[in-house]
Amino acid sequence: MDKKELFFAYTIAHELKSPIITIDGFLKALLEDYGKEIPEGALEYLKYIEDAVKRxxxxxNDMLTLSQICDEDEAEKFSLKELIKDVILKMKPSIQQRNIKIEILDSFPILYANKKLIYLLMLNLISNAIKYIGSRNPDPCIQIGTKLINGKQIIFVKDNGIGxxxxxxxxxxxxxQxxxxxxxxxxxxxxxxxxxxxxVEKHKGKIWVESNPAKGCTFFVYIPEKKERENESA
Ligand SMILES: Nc1ncnc2c1ncn2[C@@H]1O[C@H](COP(=O)(O)OP(=O)(O)OP(=O)(O)O)[C@@H](O)[C@H]1O
Ligand SMILES: [Mg+2]
Incomplete structure (x- = not known):
């Protein structure tokens, strides 16, 4: 999506927000105030409406987030390892609920990038690894680390889920998709x-996945160093 399309998406998402909040609010009020009087069959329909509103x-929210990425231009130096630990802390309830073993391997780079965006990136990858770990996985495990490929330090998130x-x-x-x-x-x-x-593209990097569906999948991310990013845009 280019800047114009993102602005369009932002405007639409922003306009849709308030009617959705109204629908959601009155749906909740309807259930709270009249729930006992509503017949069983009608309650079932209301449940479908509630699910659709949630979706x-x-x-x-995702469209709003997406359109805001474009405006994020700041960069700072930070430890990727600490950032990953913060993401894990946030996801702790769902990690514990599914009994997932998390391994954070060593040697993470210090990044010079937009910290808020890299947090969002890692949150998306790690929450996917948790979400798709498989409900009948006997030994759920997620590994987060880095690997040298052609002399470049590549970040990876590996899971043994549905692949x-x-x-x-x-x-x-x-x-x-x-x-x-x-x-x-x-x-x-x-x-x-x-x-x-x-x-990742905003940082001039690369993201890809490798997967053997029987074993799970690994997401790889490359964020070039600041020097390299500047050379490329010059
Ligand atoms: N770790 C993973 N294991 C298996 N499939 C995955 C994994 N991560 C992503 N996928 C596949 O890629 C699809 C797209 O992922 P994406 O995060 O964009 O959407 P989502 O998780 O379905 O929804 P959301 O927008 O709420 O994150 C998923 O629906 C799933 O099919
Ligand atoms: Mg997801």
Whole structure:
């Protein structure tokens, strides 16, 4: 998406926000004030409406986030390892609920980048690894580390979850693309990896996935050093 399209997305998302809040508010009031008088069948319909409103809210929030990425131009020096620890802390309830073993390996780089965006990037990758770890996985495990590939330090997030079939390895970075396996496994809007890709591209980096669906998948991210980014834009 270019700047103009993102601005368009932002305007629409922003305009949609207030009617959705009204629908959501009155739906809750209806259930609270008249819930006991509503017949069972009608309550079921209301549940579908509630789910749809929840989905719409998630899409709107993601669209707003996406359009704000464009405006983020600041960069600072920070420890990627500390940032990853913060993400893990935030995700602790769902990690514990699924009994997932998390391994944070050593040797993370100090990045000079937009910290807020890199946090959002890692949050998307790690929350996907958790979400798609597989409900019947006997030994759920996520590894986060770095690896040298052609002399470059590449960040990776590896899980032993449901994996991604080969024909989806590129598609999943496009907006609203979800694998059939993921649709069965959990709810989602299909925007997270598009946000991740937008953030990586803003830093002139690369993101890709490798997966053997029987074993899980590994997401790789390369964020070039500041020097290299500047050379490229010169
Ligand atoms: N770690 C993973 N293991 C298996 N499949 C994954 C993983 N990460 C992403 N995917 C696949 O890529 C799709 C797109 O991911 P993305 O994060 O964009 O959307 P989502 O998780 O479905 O929804 P949300 O926008 O709420 O994050 C997922 O629906 C899933 O099919
Ligand atoms: Mg996601």
């Amino acid at each position: 719409l809210k998630a899409i709107i 991604i079939p080969k024909d989806y390895h590129e598609k999943i970075f496009d907006i609203f 979800r694998t059939p396996e993921a649709r069965k496994e959990a709810e989602g809007t299909g925007i997270g990896l598009f946000i991740a890709k937008t953030i």
